[in-house]
Amino acid sequence: MTVLAPIRPFRSVSHGLSLIEILVALAIAALLLLGLSQIFLGSKAAYSIQQGMSRSQENARFVFSYLEDNLRMAGYYGCGNEADSSLQFFNHIPGAGVPDPTGRVRFQRPIQGFEYTNCTTTSCATDNLDPAAAVAGDFTPPLNAANSDVLASATVKGSDVLILRVLSAKSTPALGAFDPTTGTFTVAAVPNEPNFVKAGEVYAATNCRPRVDIFRASGGSAGTTLIAGPVENQLRGGSVANDTWGFTNAQGEFQQPPLGTPAGTLNAEIHKAEYLAIFVGLDTNGNPALKVRHYDGTAGEVLPQLTTEEIVDGVESMHLTYGVDNNGDGLADDPFVKASDIQPAALADPVAIDAAWRKVVSVRVALLMRSQDRASATAKTGGNVFNVADAKLTRPSDGRFRDVYETTIALRNRLTSF
Known part of the structure; x- marks a missing residue:
């Protein structure tokens, strides 16, 4: 008996993917890549902002440390002299008479501030948008011939100047x-x-x-x-x-x-003996930075000459207010005042100016710091305003991170005590 093999139905064999399957796979992959790219871009933006914040905070911390070290020495003259009202100063530097024509060796005035005042309500809010070099008449008291060396270092508009002789x-x-x-x-x-x-x-x-x-x-x-x-x-x-x-x-x-x-x-x-003129100036690339002018230590000069050094970058503006002790109790009066309140433009007598600044017992420093690079792909706009001590400054639309940092520094050697 012959047994016949069972008859199997014919079935075609498929190979590969259909067009619909490929399109679905590509769509899923595109969604995954889009999600990953968004995560990457978000992480990069967060990293940039964090870097800008960290750099600004570190620079501000360094500036405050530098200023504290020097401001706290104002009024110190060694061996208890800061507590004696009969303290006398004598100057042996050639060409520096009384009053000293350069202002650099008038150590009976260990601290002096210059407030940026040449502005209107509108211009003061935008002086930091495109930093430009200031001129003598921009400040109260004026930066006259005694302190014109500061202007030679491209002091910017919209920022105060601090001079220490310590x-x-x-x-x-x-x-x-x-x-x-x-x-x-x-x-x-x-x-x-x-x-x-x-x-x-x-x-x-x-x-x-x-x-x-x-x-x-x-x-x-x-x-x-x-x-x-x-x-x-x-x-x-x-x-x-x-x-x-x-x-x-x-x-x-x-x-x-x-x-x-x-x-x-x-x-x-x-x-x-150190003369320090501290201000915000422009670096070689036209960016604002905190600078200091001090004696360059070159021998053979008629008068001590100055050199400029950059302390730290990223300082867009510095504003100063002062705690003044008018009643002799050793404490700063409230509120803090500006340099123009301590030394108005009409005050010209050097001895009276010395006495006015010797009442300063503390300094409040406010800094507008910025990151060196863009911290955001989208520039912030809308006229955001920073309150920097007594000044209001507009946020430029350049995508940089910015923030305001403040500290109050007490003068360890009270100027009213000698």
């Missing part, structure tokens, strides 16, 4: 006998700072009399040898013009030696 906390005692003919004496070596004594630098000799003598180290000064003469040995201003230390200072006061020391020993502490 003695460094670090000092060294004078050891050797003072030669009134050559103005030469020796000092103790400063640990870990072999260049503390350097030709061309400006120094202050102080003692407990109280008295402060400002002089510049002549050529040949180095290590532990200071030379303040014969030109710098002369006393500028005062009752006797062009007198020398030999009659007005060293013999009369500083050469009264401590017990057990040889006759003629200079009984004094030597500090570096």
